Amino acid sequence: MKVIQISLYLLPHAAASRRGALEGLFAGGIAATLGSFYAQRRWAYYRNFPPSLKLLSVLIIAAPTLSIQAERRGLEYDKSQWEGEGARLLQVQEQQELSKWESMSAGDKIADWASRHEYSLIIGGWAMSLIASGVIINRNKYQSPAQKIVQARMWAQGLTIGIILTAAGFKTTRNKGETASRPPPDHSWMEVVEQHERERQEEERMKARLASAQRRGAPDVPLTTDYRLNTSAAGPGTEPDLKKAQAWHPSDEYALLSIPGPANEQDGQHMLEWRVTLAGFPMTIRKRLVKLIERTSSSKTKMLDLPLSKDDLAAINAHLRTLTPEEILKWAVESIPGLYQTTAFGLTGLVAIDMLSKITSSPPPLIFLDTLYHFEETYELVEDVRRRYDVPIHVYKPKGCETVADFEKKFGQRLWETNEDVYDFSIKVEPARRAYQDLGVKAVITGRRQSQGADRATLQPLEADETGLLKLNPLFEWTFPFVEWYVAEYNVPKNKLLDQGYRSVGDWHSTSKVGEGQSERAGRWAGKEKTECGLHRNYFSMQERAEKAVGGFVFSRELLC
Numbered sequence: 001m002k003v004i005q006i007s008l009y010l011l012p013h014a015a016a017s018r019r020g021a022l023e024g025l026f027a028g029g030i031a032a033t034l035g036s037f038y039a040q041r042r043w044a045y046y047r048n049f050p051p052s053l054k055l056l057s058v059l060i061i062a063a064p065t066l067s068i069q070a071e072r073r074g075l076e077y078d079k080s081q082w083e084g085e086g087a088r089l090l091q092v093q094e095q096q097e098l099s100k101w102e103s104m105s106a107g108d109k110i111a112d113w114a115s116r117h118e119y120s121l122i123i124g125g126w127a128m129s130l131i132a133s134g135v136i137i138n139r140n141k142y143q144s145p146a147q148k149i150v151q152a153r154m155w156a157q158g159l160t161i162g163i164i165l166t167a168a169g170f171k172t173t174r175n176k177g178e179t180a181s182r183p184p185p186d187h188s189w190m191e192v193v194e195q196h197e198r199e200r201q202e203e204e205r206m207k208a209r210l211a212s213a214q215r216r217g218a219p220d221v222p223l224t225t226d227y228r229l230n231t232s233a234a235g236p237g238t239e240p241d242l243k244k245a246q247a248w249h250p251s252d253e254y255a256l257l258s259i260p261g262p263a264n265e266q267d268g269q270h271m272l273e274w275r276v277t278l279a280g281f282p283m284t285i286r287k288r289l290v291k292l293i294e295r296t297s298s299s300k301t302k303m304l305d306l307p308l309s310k311d312d313l314a315a316i317n318a319h320l321r322t323l324t325p326e327e328i329l330k331w332a333v334e335s336i337p338g339l340y341q342t343t344a345f346g347l348t349g350l351v352a353i354d355m356l357s358k359i360t361s362s363p364p365p366l367i368f369l370d371t372l373y374h375f376e377e378t379y380e381l382v383e384d385v386r387r388r389y390d391v392p393i394h395v396y397k398p399k400g401c402e403t404v405a406d407f408e409k410k411f412g413q414r415l416w417e418t419n420e421d422v423y424d425f426s427i428k429v430e431p432a433r434r435a436y437q438d439l440g441v442k443a444v445i446t447g448r449r450q451s452q453g454a455d456r457a458t459l460q461p462l463e464a465d466e467t468g469l470l471k472l473n474p475l476f477e478w479t480f481p482f483v484e485w486y487v488a489e490y491n492v493p494k495n496k497l498l499d500q501g502y503r504s505v506g507d508w509h510s511t512s513k514v515g516e517g518q519s520e521r522a523g524r525w526a527g528k529e530k531t532e533c534g535l536h537r538n539y540f541s542m543q544e545r546a547e548k549a550v551g552g553f554v555f556s557r558e559l560l561c
């Protein structure tokens with residue numbers, strides 16, 4: 001807040017008043033002197049006045065003009081010092097007064113003018129009554145000039161007291177009326193000052209919080225003032241409603257925000273992606289940034305007691321939905337015991353691997369279910385990841401099978417065509433179960449996202465499956481462009497097939513390229529109704545279907561388990 005030093009304000013105010021006083025004295029003095037000369041020439045009885053009385057008649061005019069003009073100049077100076085919001089308020093007030101004045105009757109206008117100039121009227125009244133009584137008393141031949149002056153002053157004083165009493169009575173009546181009809185006092189100036197003060201304190205608090213978060217090892221995020229947006233999704237020129245941002249990811253240069261767009265009949269509600277350049281942030285984003293930094297730098301969290309009740313799960317999800325993927329991962333690393341990441345090295349899983357490598361020096365170990373039918377490029381990617389990230393990879397294959405030959409010896413060729421339920425169970429569902437039991441897995445991070453649609457459209461950040469396994473989906477709200485952006489931005493290793501027209505990669509026999517405008521997973525089991533490999537379906541029903549398909553429990557135990 002601006003503090004005005006008294007000397008800086010008072011000295012120019014006094015100078016302005018002095019200038020006004022001189023102007024008033026000069027103008028009043030000249031007018032009164034000219035008037036005195038005129039009276040001297042014109043009226044014999046004025047010529048008979050002693051010089052002191054003539055001087056008094058000049059002073060009577062000059063003194064009020066001096067004080068009135070001095071006050072005017074002082075007020076003018078005060079007004080010139082108002083600036084910004086203050087000046088605006090003054091203008092509004094003047095405007096209100098003008099319209100009030102225009103709506104008044106002639107009588108009210110006179111009363112209003114009189115009340116605003118009461119001191120000028122009193123001084124003027126005193127002067128006029130002194131002159132008038134002087135003129136009347138001067139006609140008395142029997143009094144000496146000194147007696148006449150004393151008597152004129154007495155008359156003038158009496159008249160002036162009369163004027164003052166009338167003004168006081170008039171003012172009291174007026175005040176009573178005004179108090180009854182007066183609108184509540186206008187405290188808007190106080191609001192302006194308070195608002196400025198609140199903003200200043202908020203800014204201070206943010207700086208302090210940011211500094212403290214940074215001391216605790218949070219990333220250094222640039223906070224400047226210029227703020228630009230660009231979007232392809234909503235069209236240029238529109239601005240996102242930042243309060244609705246559901247997911248966002250700050251990098252060194254910009255943040256990606258995911259905000260629900262307008263619903264339409266074809267796609268229903270869909271998300272819009274915004275790229276916000278971090279040349280600077282508005283206050284709303286800055287606040288979220290500070291929160292984010294605080295969260296990412298917060299210290300230890302208590303480990304969860306498993307299993308979770310439904311209510312606990314709902315409460316945790318309500319919390320996780322407000323976090324970024326990195327925050328969710330950090331929370332999981334700190335609070336979920338027995339945490340692993342299950343991955344087929346899809347783009348989403350790769351993003352999570354990269355984020356985890358920046359969050360912790362001992363990221364959750366990876367579980368890769370080697371179906372034996374992966375593309376060569378996928379196996380190459382496994383090695384790339386092994387080289388780039390210091391994370392253990394547990395590879396699980398179909399039970400008792402090291403090679404395709406082993407698998408086909410057991411189940412025959414093209415099992416995915418001859419018996420899909422058995423295929424899904426034996427290449428993914430059973431090996432996964434085995435891995436979870438061998439390794440003591442309590443929770444897995446998955447690469448599923450809501451925007452992949454079908455069963456995943458309502459995906460939550462944390463789920464508990466029918467076996468009690470927790471599944472964490474940190475990128476549940478990210479869309480494909482976000483994932484692609486992250487991979488490119490941080491040079492995350494990816495499947496070479498993605499540069500050849502594939503978007504989601506599974507087994508070679510059930511994966512195809514996708515055309516322009518097709519959905520991300522259109523190339524998986526193309527032409528079939530199937531949308532999931534079974535890994536994320538109900539374990540017990542998958543097991544039951546596979547057992548039925550191979551001819552009952554006894555036989556299935558041998559073949560499948």
Ligand SMILES: Nc1ncnc2c1ncn2[C@@H]1O[C@H](COP(=O)(O)OS(=O)(=O)O)[C@@H](OP(=O)(O)O)[C@H]1O
Nearest residue numbers: 342343344345346348349367368369446447532533
């Ligand atoms: N083979 C294999 N091994 C380990 N984990 C696997 C496997 N297949 C699927 N997943 C997990 O499921 C996530 C989604 O995979 P997909 O989108 O490819 O769908 S599907 O599961 O194959 O139907 C997938 O996400 P990503 O980590 O992005 O691959 C994994 O979390």
